Amino acid sequence: MLSEKHIGFIGAGNMAEALIRGLVKPSGVVPQAQIAASDTSNNRLTLIGDTYNIRTYQENKAVIESSEVIILAVKPQVIHAVLQEIAASVDETKLVISIAAGVKIERIQQILPTARVVRTMPNIAALVHAAMTAISAGARATQEDMETASDIFNAVGESVIVEEKLMDAVTGLSGSGPSYIFHIINALADAGVKVGFSREIALKLARQTVFGSAKMAIETNEHPMKLRDMVTSPGGTSITGVYMLERDGVTAALINAVEAATRRSQELGG
């Protein structure tokens, strides 16, 4: 049961804060006394400690000692140094969950050979508790470990379990996806300005339309083409607009974007 686990964050930056907020939110997934965080920045620790009423430490090892679930929430550039620093304190009793983009399980397991390792890829929408997170099991991770990881990320959105070889594809779709959608919101707002609205009204129309459409797709769980059929009346405005999207290659553009970002993630991961 997640509510009984002691959870420690190594790195108390933006993603760690989003997860902590999700875990301690009013419904209280995990009691605050069971959550700890460490960071190199004292200011950051004071802010996180005061805001969420959790334990904070300057020493990463102090978090390891008091936690059975350890979330590696530092940038990929510093993960190697952090792993070496904590290696002596991490054994098979620890579940280590990494959120570091592009860092393979094998690399973590080389330095923490006995730990149960899980790799995840959340997205920026964790900040508003609407993240999409993919989760992959390391060879030593148990079924219970995967449930623990799913419970943690479900506190800030939705999660799926995928094989690690698909993590670059996850980065290409849901990891980088918010940037595509922000771009599309801006493009819709540009269109709004072109047909006569102020920028402010155009943006409001665009972003609420994207939000409402996503909410409808999620809540009805209907195939998006069925939902599209509901609003495209014969000879009407919607089908006229959809025809232009297809004529100008929107489907191909999105497929190309996801494929290119997936390839870029493979290149960066080396």
Ligand SMILES: NC(=O)c1ccc[n+]([C@@H]2O[C@H](COP(=O)([O-])OP(=O)(O)OC[C@H]3O[C@@H](n4cnc5c(N)ncnc54)[C@H](OP(=O)(O)O)[C@@H]3O)[C@@H](O)[C@H]2O)c1
């Ligand atoms: N943000 C996203 O959308 C997103 C999405 C998916 C995955 N991720 C992954 O999430 C991880 C964290 O990202 P973030 O956006 O939360 O970064 P962040 O805000 O920079 O947080 C990282 C924190 O770790 C601290 N830190 C640096 N070195 C440390 C050390 N040796 N020991 C302990 N703490 C240390 C940093 O302090 P200083 O600032 O003082 O260096 C910072 O407060 C990254 O690996 C990233 O790949 C992020």
